[in-house]
Amino acid sequence: MHPAFSVIFLTTLIGAGQGLFLALFTAQSYAAVEFVTIKNPHQFYAYGSAIALALLLAGLVASFFHLGHPERAWRSAAQWRTSWLSREVLVLPAFMFIVFVYGTMHYFNRDPMIIDVQNQPLQGQLSLYVGITGTLLCFTLFVCTGMIYACLKFLQEWHSPLTVINYVLLGTASGFTLATAYSAFMAPNLVNLFGTWAAIITLAALISRSASLFRNSRIKHKSSLQSAIGIRHTNIQQKAMGLMGGSFNTREYFHHAKSGFLKSIKWIFLILVFIFPVILLSAGINQKSNDLLITAFLVQYIGLLAERWFFFAQANHPQNLYYQTV
Amino acid sequence: MTQLALVIDLNVCVGCHACVTSCKQWNTSGPAGYMCDDNPYDRDPTGTFFNRVQSFEIGEFPNTETVHFPKSCLHCEDPPCVPVCPTGASYKREQDGIVLVDYDKCIGCKYCSWACPYGAREFDEHQKVMKKCTLCVDRIYDEKLPESERKPACVLACPTNARLFGDVHDSGSDVSIMIREEGGYQLMPEWGTKPSNHYLPRRKTRIRIHEDELIRADNPLKKEGLKPAKVIDDQTLDDVTSW
Ligand code: SF4
Numbered sequence: 087m088h089p090a091f092s093v094i095f096l097t098t099l100i101g102a103g104q105g106l107f108l109a110l111f112t113a114q115s116y117a118a119v120e121f122v123t124i125k126n127p128h129q130f131y132a133y134g135s136a137i138a139l140a141l142l143l144a145g146l147v148a149s150f151f152h153l154g155h156p157e158r159a160w161r162s163a164a165q166w167r168t169s170w171l172s173r174e175v176l177v178l179p180a181f182m183f184i185v186f187v188y189g190t191m192h193y194f195n196r197d198p199m200i201i202d203v204q205n206q207p208l209q210g211q212l213s214l215y216v217g218i219t220g221t222l223l224c225f226t227l228f229v230c231t232g233m234i235y236a237c238l239k240f241l242q243e244w245h246s247p248l249t250v251i252n253y254v255l256l257g258t259a260s261g262f263t264l265a266t267a268y269s270a271f272m273a274p275n276l277v278n279l280f281g282t283w284a285a286i287i288t289l290a291a292l293i294s295r296s297a298s299l300f301r302n303s304r305i306k307h308k309s310s311l312q313s314a315i316g317i318r319h320t321n322i323q324q325k326a327m328g329l330m331g332g333s334f335n336t337r338e339y340f341h342h343a344k345s346g347f348l349k350s351i352k353w354i355f356l357i358l359v360f361i362f363p364v365i366l367l368s369a370g371i372n373q374k375s376n377d378l379l380i381t382a383f384l385v386q387y388i389g390l391l392a393e394r395w396f397f398f399a400q401a402n403h404p405q406n407l408y409y410q411t412v
Numbered sequence: 413m414t415q416l417a418l419v420i421d422l423n424v425c426v427g428c429h430a431c432v433t434s435c436k437q438w439n440t441s442g443p444a445g446y447m448c449d450d451n452p453y454d455r456d457p458t459g460t461f462f463n464r465v466q467s468f469e470i471g472e473f474p475n476t477e478t479v480h481f482p483k484s485c486l487h488c489e490d491p492p493c494v495p496v497c498p499t500g501a502s503y504k505r506e507q508d509g510i511v512l513v514d515y516d517k518c519i520g521c522k523y524c525s526w527a528c529p530y531g532a533r534e535f536d537e538h539q540k541v542m543k544k545c546t547l548c549v550d551r552i553y554d555e556k557l558p559e560s561e562r563k564p565a566c567v568l569a570c571p572t573n574a575r576l577f578g579d580v581h582d583s584g585s586d587v588s589i590m591i592r593e594e595g596g597y598q599l600m601p602e603w604g605t606k607p608s609n610h611y612l613p614r615r616k617t618r619i620r621i622h623e624d625e626l627i628r629a630d631n632p633l634k635k636e637g638l639k640p641a642k643v644i645d646d647q648t649l650d651d652v653t654s655w
């Protein structure tokens with residue numbers, strides 16, 4: 087497929103935003119059971135939510151560049167019964183709203199208690215419930231995003247549960263890496279917690295992404311030129327594609343990159359998304375260097391852009407069988 | 413239930429592109445707006461078409477055959493392009509099974525084109541909506557036209573009658589009979605999309621003749637030129653019984 091930059095930015099930006107929110111809520115749940123203590127917790131959650139919201143918003147804006155008629159985008163909420171894209175369109179704003187509510191509650195320090203657990207007042211009850219709702223929506227959003235690709239059964243490179251798992255893990259990993267860098271400024275005692283989780287999730291993502299790379303390298307395509315035109319012969323050559331200059335069909339479904347470039351992108355993203363961030367995170371934590379932690383996030387994010395590009399470029403659409411002479 | 417569709421006979425298609433041009437002419441002049449055409453007489457011409465004819469060479473020289481292969485939306489019975497559309501702009505009509513795009517609802521997200529394994533949908537770069545074959549839904553029901561012209565433009569244009577149009581669910585229709593009796597098949601059956609359009613294969617008329625059928629053993633005058641030597645001397649049933 088042709089990697090569209092609007093979609094690459096949409097998926098990577100909201101992934102990081104979702105991951106950051108998950109990280110914030112992880113911290114809050116740890117704090118609720120007094121695993122960790124956070125100085126200025128309300129500021130910490132509020133500003134973190136603002137960053138997450140900004141990332142989600144940026145992703146939303148990027149997605150509009152993908153549309154031919156952005157002014158009609160509201161219509162895309164209609165078919166949530168059948169379309170994963172429609173579901174994503176509904177869940178994304180809902181999630182953004184919850185992140186906004188979560189951030190605002192913390193910013194204004196309005197966090198009433200709802201349930202009294204055995205007369206031991208747990209602080210922050212309401213925001214915990216909002217956070218749980220946000221977490222559920224966050225995972226739903228990951229699943230919707232992944233399923234948009236995984237549900238297309240003849241795009242065999244995508245049609246696998248690994249696609250969804252990768253979206254969850256890669257987004258969460260970049261969010262936790264960002265949370266590590268963020269906490270270095272706002273709550274240094276959380277750097278270790280976030281950094282460790284970021285490294286663990288990054289390594290988990292390495293495993294699942296490698297699994298999908300391995301699967302895709304051995305994929306057997308179900309369609310062939312023979313089944314595409316229904317002629318049983320081993321030697322078929324296309325002589326004319328029915329067009330002279332090019333068409334939507336020759337543009338939308340090909341990456342138009344050399345195979346060497348494709349291969350090198352694969353190694354580049356494997357290094358940038360997985361190897362470097364883990365090294366930078368551990369170095370940053372050991373040397374207490376905020377710069378290294380920020381670099382870890384930026385490197386991982388750039389790597390994710392390459393990863394997403396490769397994700398699209400690697401998918402081989404069966405319609406390409408009809409366009410053999412491109 | 414009715415399912416209108418085309419049956420395309422690869423045995424007689426000569427690859428003249430008459431269907432392509434008449435399709436474009438009809439559909440670019442319709443109420444849905446024009447189909448764009450950039451650099452039509454220049455380098456790299458590109459534009460929107462509902463139907464394209466491709467050519468394939470089968471076999472190795474000198475034993476080759478050229479097959480011209482017209483391709484447009486197949487109006488699948490189970491169209492994967494429809495459920496993925498987030499707006500409902502893509503839909504399949506109940507009454508006649510035609511798959512259509514509502515250009516006023518389409519947001520141009522291109523998701524449906526990813527979901528069509530045949531590459532039958534083309535995004536219009538000018539109107540920024542997804543377009544595809546409509547089976548000339550704006551003329552097949554037009555009662556102002558004489559009955560014989562209430563057919564898709566491509567069907568009327570085809571000089572070799574390679575394109576047939578009708579209801580593939582009516583087992584008595586011309587198209588159903590052709591599919592049944594002439595080996596009609598569907599493209600990429602492996603995806604379960606159940607395309608309504610069918611293709612008829614190249615067909616050759618051959619008689620299978622066995623060697624012994626070439627010799628008239630019972631020729632009373634024994635005047636056949638090609639008589640294998642051995643057979644002449646052997647007795648045949650005729651020698652014994654003809655008295
Ligand atoms: S051929 Fe493609 S566009 Fe047409 S109905 Fe089938 S899947 Fe949809």
Ligand code: SF4
Nearest residue numbers: 497518519521522524
């Ligand atoms: S491009 Fe238009 S018709 Fe296709 S899925 Fe998007 S909104 Fe639906």
